[in-house]
Amino acid sequence: MQIYRSMSPGRRVSIAVAMSEEMLAVAAAGIGARHPDYADEDVSWALRRLRLGDEIFRAVWPNAPLLAP
Numbered sequence: 001m002q003i004y005r006s007m008s009p010g011r012r013v014s015i016a017v018a019m020s021e022e023m024l025a026v027a028a029a030g031i032g033a034r035h036p037d038y039a040d041e042d043v044s045w046a047l048r049r050l051r052l053g054d055e056i057f058r059a060v061w062p063n064a065p066l067l068a069p
Contacts, residue, residue: 031069042067 004012024047031046032038038046042065049057050069057064 027069035068038067 007015027050028043028047031043031050035042035046045061045065046067046069048061048064049066052060054066057066
C-alpha cells in the first residue's frame with residue numbers, strides 16, 4: 001500500500017485504466033469461450049449488455065440484439 005500511496009495521481013489513474021481494460025478483455029474472452037458461434041460484434045453487444053444491464057442497454061440501443069453474455 002505504501003508504494004501505491006507514493007505514486008502520483010496520474011500513475012494511479014493509469015493503473016486503474018489498464019486494469020479496467022484488462023478486465024473487459026477477460027470478460028470478452030469469457031463471452032467468446034461460452035459462445036464460440038458469436039462474431040466479434042456479437043461479443044461486443046453481449047459485453048455492453050453485461051456491463052449496463054438490460055434496462056439501460058435497451059434504453060441506449062433499443063434495436064440491438066439481446067445476446068447472452
